[in-house]
Amino acid sequence: MKLRLTMSAILALAAAPAVAEGTINVLTWEGYADSSFIDKFVEESGCEVNATYVGSNDDFAPKLMAGGGVYDLIAPSIDTTQLMIDLGQVEPLDTAAIEGWNDIYPKFLALDGIQQDGKYYGMPYSWGAIAFMYRDDAFDTPPTSLAALWSEANSGKISLWDDKSSIYVAARLNGDMDIYNLSDAQIEAAKQKLIEQKPLVRKYWSTAGELVDLYKAGEVVISNTWAGYQSSLLADEGIKVTEFIPEEGAEGWMDAWMVVKGTPNKECAYKFLNMQLSEQGQCGVANVNGYSATNGVAAKSCMTPEQYAALHQDDPDYLDSLLIWQPLGERFEAYLNAWNAVKAQ
Amino acid sequence: MASIIELDKLSKHYASIAAVDDVSFSVEDGEFVTLLGPSGCGKSTLLRMIGGFEEPSGGVIRLAGQDVTWTPPYRRDVNMVFQDYALFPHMTIGENIAYGLKLMKLGRTETAQRVTDALELVGLHDKIDQRPHQLSGGQRQRIALARAIVRQPKVLLLDEPLSALDAKLREQMQLELKHLHEKVGITFIMVTHDQTEALVMSDRVVVMEKGRVAQEGSPHLLYDHPRTPYVANFIGTTNFLDGQIARAAEGTARISVAGVELEAVTDSPRRAGEAITLGFRPEKVRLLSEGESGENEIPGEIAEVVYYGLGLRLAVAVAGGGRVYVDSLLPDRLADTAVPAVGQPVRMALSPGNIFLFDAEVA
Amino acid sequence: MTLLRERLGGAAVLGIPLIWIAVFMLLPYAIIATYSFWIKQYPTFVPAFQFGNYLNLFTDPQYSKVLIRTLKVSLLVSFFAFLLGYPFAYFLAFRCRSQALRTWLYMAVIAPLWVSYLLRAYVWKTILGTEGILNSFLMSVGILSEPSDIFLYNQFAMVVTLTYIFIPFMVMPVYTSLEKIPRNLVEASADLGMRPIPTFLRITLPLSMPGVAAGFTMTFCLTFGDFVAPFLVGGPDGNLVASVIVTQFGTALNWPMGSALAIFVLVIVLAVLSLSDRVERAFSPKEA
Numbered sequence: 001m002k003l004r005l006t007m008s009a010i011l012a013l014a015a016a017p018a019v020a021e022g023t024i025n026v027l028t029w030e031g032y033a034d035s036s037f038i039d040k041f042v043e044e045s046g047c048e049v050n051a052t053y054v055g056s057n058d059d060f061a062p063k064l065m066a067g068g069g070v071y072d073l074i075a076p077s078i079d080t081t082q083l084m085i086d087l088g089q090v091e092p093l094d095t096a097a098i099e100g101w102n103d104i105y106p107k108f109l110a111l112d113g114i115q116q117d118g119k120y121y122g123m124p125y126s127w128g129a130i131a132f133m134y135r136d137d138a139f140d141t142p143p144t145s146l147a148a149l150w151s152e153a154n155s156g157k158i159s160l161w162d163d164k165s166s167i168y169v170a171a172r173l174n175g176d177m178d179i180y181n182l183s184d185a186q187i188e189a190a191k192q193k194l195i196e197q198k199p200l201v202r203k204y205w206s207t208a209g210e211l212v213d214l215y216k217a218g219e220v221v222i223s224n225t226w227a228g229y230q231s232s233l234l235a236d237e238g239i240k241v242t243e244f245i246p247e248e249g250a251e252g253w254m255d256a257w258m259v260v261k262g263t264p265n266k267e268c269a270y271k272f273l274n275m276q277l278s279e280q281g282q283c284g285v286a287n288v289n290g291y292s293a294t295n296g297v298a299a300k301s302c303m304t305p306e307q308y309a310a311l312h313q314d315d316p317d318y319l320d321s322l323l324i325w326q327p328l329g330e331r332f333e334a335y336l337n338a339w340n341a342v343k344a345q
Numbered sequence: 346m347a348s349i350i351e352l353d354k355l356s357k358h359y360a361s362i363a364a365v366d367d368v369s370f371s372v373e374d375g376e377f378v379t380l381l382g383p384s385g386c387g388k389s390t391l392l393r394m395i396g397g398f399e400e401p402s403g404g405v406i407r408l409a410g411q412d413v414t415w416t417p418p419y420r421r422d423v424n425m426v427f428q429d430y431a432l433f434p435h436m437t438i439g440e441n442i443a444y445g446l447k448l449m450k451l452g453r454t455e456t457a458q459r460v461t462d463a464l465e466l467v468g469l470h471d472k473i474d475q476r477p478h479q480l481s482g483g484q485r486q487r488i489a490l491a492r493a494i495v496r497q498p499k500v501l502l503l504d505e506p507l508s509a510l511d512a513k514l515r516e517q518m519q520l521e522l523k524h525l526h527e528k529v530g531i532t533f534i535m536v537t538h539d540q541t542e543a544l545v546m547s548d549r550v551v552v553m554e555k556g557r558v559a560q561e562g563s564p565h566l567l568y569d570h571p572r573t574p575y576v577a578n579f580i581g582t583t584n585f586l587d588g589q590i591a592r593a594a595e596g597t598a599r600i601s602v603a604g605v606e607l608e609a610v611t612d613s614p615r616r617a618g619e620a621i622t623l624g625f626r627p628e629k630v631r632l633l634s635e636g637e638s639g640e641n642e643i644p645g646e647i648a649e650v651v652y653y654g655l656g657l658r659l660a661v662a663v664a665g666g667g668r669v670y671v672d673s674l675l676p677d678r679l680a681d682t683a684v685p686a687v688g689q690p691v692r693m694a695l696s697p698g699n700i701f702l703f704d705a706e707v708a
Numbered sequence: 709m710t711l712l713r714e715r716l717g718g719a720a721v722l723g724i725p726l727i728w729i730a731v732f733m734l735l736p737y738a739i740i741a742t743y744s745f746w747i748k749q750y751p752t753f754v755p756a757f758q759f760g761n762y763l764n765l766f767t768d769p770q771y772s773k774v775l776i777r778t779l780k781v782s783l784l785v786s787f788f789a790f791l792l793g794y795p796f797a798y799f800l801a802f803r804c805r806s807q808a809l810r811t812w813l814y815m816a817v818i819a820p821l822w823v824s825y826l827l828r829a830y831v832w833k834t835i836l837g838t839e840g841i842l843n844s845f846l847m848s849v850g851i852l853s854e855p856s857d858i859f860l861y862n863q864f865a866m867v868v869t870l871t872y873i874f875i876p877f878m879v880m881p882v883y884t885s886l887e888k889i890p891r892n893l894v895e896a897s898a899d900l901g902m903r904p905i906p907t908f909l910r911i912t913l914p915l916s917m918p919g920v921a922a923g924f925t926m927t928f929c930l931t932f933g934d935f936v937a938p939f940l941v942g943g944p945d946g947n948l949v950a951s952v953i954v955t956q957f958g959t960a961l962n963w964p965m966g967s968a969l970a971i972f973v974l975v976i977v978l979a980v981l982s983l984s985d986r987v988e989r990a991f992s993p994k995e996a
Contacts, residue, residue: 058959065752065961086751156857164959201944203861218839219857330750336960337770343947344770398895418898431896435914435991444910445900496900 023048024268027063028075029255029289030208031229032125032276037284041275047268055207056163064089064260072263073272078254081122082113082327090258092119097270100277103297107319113327114256122256123273124294126285129322130165130251131227136240138221146173146248148222150193155200159214159223162204164335165251166342168323169224170194172248179251180326184334191338195345204343208233215239228290228311245321252322254294286311348407349374349499349532350395355404357390357556364390366556367404372500372549377526377533379543381579382553388536389504391553395534396425396502409499424493425502429509430485432477438464438488439473445496463491466525483514490522494529503535507542519545540580544568552576574622574703583624584669587705590619597697604664607641609700620705627658627670629699632691639694645669647689657684661691669693737974743967753964761968771952771969778949779976781866782931786878788871789927790920793878797919798912800879801886802894817879825873829940832869836860836941861943869941874930878923885919886912917991925984929977949973 024047026033033051042049052071054060057080064071064087076084084090095101104124114122134143138157146169149158160166168179170190176182182190202219205211212233214220225231227243227250234241257276259269275281282293283302292311293299299313312318328335348371357365365387372378380388393399395406397418406414413421424445432441442460451459464470467487469480477485486506493501506522507515523546526533537543543550544564551561552575560572564580571577574585588602593615600607602623609623633639645661648668656674663669671693685691747756765771796817804810820828835841836859843855859865889912897907935950942948949969956966 056959061751061961062958083751198944202857203943206939217837218855219837219861332750333748333960333962340952340955340960341768341770343944344774344952345945396895396899398898418895419901419903423899425896425899427892427896429890429892431890431892433893433896433911444897444902448901492900 022046022265022268023050024072024263024265024272025050025052025070026073026075026272027052027054027060027071028073029054031289032075032255032285034284034288036288037275037280040280041272045268045271045275047265047271049272058163060084061087061089069260069262069264071260072265072269073257073259075125075255075257076122077325078111078113078122078256079325079327080113081256081258082329083332084258085113085116085121089261090121091261091263092116092121093123093259093273094270095120097274098123098277099274100295100298103295104277105294105296107316108254108294111254111324122258123277125255125257125276125281126289126291127252127254127294127319128229128291129227129245130161130224130253131243132246132250133223133225133231133241133243135215135221136242142242142244143222144244144247146246148246150197150200152200154222156202157219157221158197158201159203159205159211159220160194160197160201161224162206162343164328164332164339165224166194166204167191167335167339168251170197177249177323179323180328181331182335187334187338191342194339194342198342198345212237215241226289226291228292232290249321249323252319252324254324347374347409348372349376349409350534351405351407352391352395353405353407355391355394355406356402357387357394357399358402363556365394365401368553368556368558369404370551370558370561372532372534375530375532377523377535377546377548379547379550380534380536380553381538381540381543381550382559383538383579386553387556388538388553392425392502392504392534392536395500396423397421398425422498423500423502424496424498425504426486426489426493426506428505430477430489432485432488432492434477437474437476438469438480441477441488442492442495445492449496459495463495466494466528467491482510483518486510486518487521490525494525494531498531500532500534503533505536505538507537507539515542522546544580550580552579571624571701574624577624577701577703582627582670583701584627584630586623586663586665586667586669588621588623590615590617590621593617593619598702600700600702602665603643603645603667605641605643607643607695607700608697609702610698611702613702615702622703622705624701624703625695625699627672629695630669630671631694632659632671632673632685633694641695641697641700643669643693643695645691645693647685647687647691650685650687659685659691661693740967740970743963744971746964746967748960748962748964752961761965762972764965765968765972774947774949774952775972777863777945777947778932781863781870781948782928784867785870785874785931786924786927788867789875789878790882790924792871793875793923794882794916794920797879797883797886800883801889802891802912814879814883817876820873821876825936826940828873829869829936832865832872833860833941836865836868860941861946863942863946865941865943866937866946866948869937870931870934871927873937874927877926877930881922881926882916882919885916885922889915914991918988921984921987921991925980928980932973932977 026049028051030053033049038049041047057077060074060076060080061083064074074084074090108124108127114120114124148154149160150173160169167182167187167190170193171179171182171186174186174189174193176186176190203214205214205223208226208230211223211225211230215234216237216239225243231241231243257273263269277295277298279298279302282295282298285291286293286299286303286307292313296313299308303311303313308314350372352371353369355365355368356363368391380391382388390399394401397416401414405412408422433444436444439460442463443456446456446459460473461470464473467490469484469487472480472484477488480488507518510518519542535546547564549561550564550567552559552567554575560567560576567576567580571580574583577583586602588600591599591601591606596610598609598611598615600609600621600623615621631639633642643663645663647659648662649660651658656672659671659673661669661671744761745757745759746753747758747760800810800813804813837843838855838857838860840860842859843852846852847855893911893915894907897911902910933950935948935954938946938948938951953966953969953973956962956969
């Protein structure tokens with residue numbers, strides 16, 4: 001899996017599959033087109049599914065801009081959906097053609113970044129937190145603050161996502177909680193904080209598989225994580241880790257399916273959207289990735305009560321406590337530049 | 346004269362093959378000695394052992410009385426002219442020649458002087474700043490010589506020095522080398538497979554066969570008194586005929602061969618009835634004209650006529666199935682009728698002193 | 709008629725590769741060069757003609773830092789590849805008497821080229837890791853009492869990995885140039901009184917310089933453009949210029965900046981190539 005992820009990240013351009021009748025190419029996260037629930041869809045709908053995986057939200061734009069009309073569907077996160085709309089890469093959704101649209105939690109439908117001019121461009125699919133995670137056997141007292149990622153005690157055992165989100169983390173540690181609207185000075189402060197942390201960092205992780213590897217090889221004991229995902233992969237490997245939401249809070253994310261502008265496979269694309277929003281897709285991703293569902297009705301009927309609770313399906317307070325990603329728009333460059341400067345250091 | 350090089354029971358074995366097998370001879374100071382033999386006879390290996398590039402499997406090499414058997418080449422007072430010259434391609438001619446002087450601590454002026462002298466000796470002082478690739482084969486050859494001589498070694502080794510040159514240039518260089526030897530007075534030991542080169546240039550020739558010395562001596566001695574058919578054949582052309590001693594006396598013998606009996610001079614005592622190989626040079630055979638008679642007449646029939654400018658070479662079939670080559674210089678004006686025709690019967694004469702006798706089993 | 713046809717045939721033979729080069733090499737460079745003058749503007753970038761991206765290269769310390777680091781790593785990799793590759797090639801060309809052994813050893817160096825680059829980089833990860841083979845070995849022989857994390861995820865690991873991966877590109881040209889040196893030049897040097905080490909320095913090394921220059925150029929340029937090693941075994945301080953270019957073209961959607969960086973790298977690589985070409989020519993034994 002590790003290899004597959006890396007390969008898809010590096011050789012993405014080479015992965016342009018042949019387009020057959022009734023074949024949809026989806027550019028998405030690993031697990032979002034898992035055979036555990038996609039096989040059934042392929043059989044019932046007659047639509048073949050070719051999935052290409054991304055390691056980061058920043059992979060969507062370059063791949064779509066490379067042209068070639070390769071992809072039919074994409075599933076970027078809420079901080080990237082607006083960019084897709086602004087790039088003109090996606091088309092408005094025919095929400096009437098999507099069964100269960102009205103069962104989506106209103107809070108997600110109201111988020112910035114999936115609507116433009118009164119039309120929906122993104123179908124909320126799954127959500128979760130960018131939680132933090134530590135290896136149980138490495139801590140006598142469980143960490144509760146981001147300060148643990150800046151602590152000498154964990155020197156050489158810390159990892160952070162190689163992503164602009166590291167600026168969010170550092171800003172919160174600095175007490176700047178409005179992380180999506182940071183001023184230049186606040187970004188600079190976050191950058192300095194990250195430079196200060198750098199000697200303690202073992203490696204910045206880029207893919208889910210890489211982070212799992214780092215924990216497995218004993219290189220890392222604390223990091224941020226895509227809540228529910230890497231921890232379950234590690235649990236499968238017999239490595240005990242605990243996720244936690246630090247005192248400084250955590251970011252939240254939501255992924256939305258979008259239809260690439262001018263797709264010739266609209267019929268299959270909408271069949272796919274319908275499946276993903278149904279119990280089949282909602283519980284499919286919950287079971288594979290450990291992510292929460294956006295269709296409360298479907299979640300309620302296909303999840304066990306324990307899973308339903310564990311995934312905070314009906315927990316408005318939890319959702320409200322998360323700082324849900326927002327499109328950064330023109331400020332994106334400032335954030336990214338600061339992060340690049342940290343890495344260049 | 347003192348021996349400058351002494352080889353004492355020198356051997357070189359590769360696995361089970363003896364490339365050089367128990368060779369002993371010495372070279373006098375100032376002598377020009379040639380090691381002659383076909384490829385694979387061990388002559389190059391022998392030379393390379395003298396130069397220090399091969400370690401002997403046994404035996405001793407002495408240079409000016411000192412044992413140098415295990416001395417590395419860079420501490421031997423001998424220098425080598427390599428077959429393809431081995432000039433350093435990344436250095437100028439001047440740098441090539443000065444290379445061997447670097448460790449002599451001569452000082453700049455003296456070095457420059459020696460380089461100039463060496464170049465003048467070979468007539469190429471105008472090439473000092475050129476690179477080897479800009480020179481012709483003959484010029485490179487001379488530079489290789491100059492580079493070796495400039496160190497004023499006790500012995501100069503030459504490994505087939507002329508083999509890469511064309512025939513014309515080779516002839517010219519033979520004499521040049523000989524003159525150079527006379528001029529510098531250094532001992533030369535040359536390896537060649539070319540008998541003409543050996544005869545023209547050397548004071549002494551060592552003929553080698555299968556790693557051993559077949560015979561050594563002056564060119565004259567080797568030509569006129571080859572000890573074995575191998576030597577006789579390697580130096581010059583020799584007719585060989587198988588025969589039998591009819592009668593033997595002190596210093597002479599009568600041999601029945603090709604249907605006749607011939608008189609020959611012999612150094613070793615012979616017994617009547619002994620099988621023998623008899624050899625003689627084509628140019629020592631005289632064709633008898635009609636009515637003329639001579640010593641040791643052999644009748645035959647002309648089988649082939651080859652014209653080679655300087656003269657004619659006739660192949661004459663003799664009784665017993667042998668074939669004899671006869672070289673004859675052409676008269677000033679050659680009348681067409683005088684050219685012998687194939688099929689024509691002839692008689693040949695051969696003086697007893699010009700016949701070599703070899704033990705039959707050696708042949 | 710036939711003449712014309714022959715000419716057309718000839719034109720096709722020459723023309724197709726030329727068109728190929730034009731379309732697949734020169735055109736992309738021209739496009740990149742054009743982009744490098746454009747300007748970043750949300751959501752992507754717009755045509756312009758300005759030197760801001762190039763100016764950025766020199767004024768924003770993040771670029772100069774990465775460039776200098778890349779230069780350093782590339783030089784180190786080339787140097788170590790030379791240090792390890794040269795003696796090996798020398799042994800193969802001059803000391804190894806057995807033809808079979810020579811072929812075998814040569815193949816042993818070249819064979820990894822047939823193995824996926826990623827796989828080879830991964831191998832080093834398992835060797836250098838905190839719980840890796842190197843640490844286990846050092847602990848088993850008592851040099852370390854607990855595993856050290858100094859071997860992986862830093863510049864050392866990158867240099868080791870890249871040296872290992874690119875060493876064939878040093879060994880191959882050096883071996884070829886050593887092979888071409890006539891053996892009797894070394895003998896001639898000894899004959900002229902030079903001991904083995906001065907002989908090596910004055911004859912063998914200079915005559916193998918074309919191979920060294922070629923090997924150095926290849927390892928240098930390959931390292932300069934590498935972004936996989938920083939990704940796999942590089943640490944927080946392991947960003948190289950190729951990774952930055954990838955980021956600019958990908959994450960940042962700043963193709964103009966990425967293009968300016970790429971053009972700058974191209975200039976460096978061309979400079980190295982012309983320098984090595986000069987070295988090669990200076991030392992090449994020309995044939996008459």
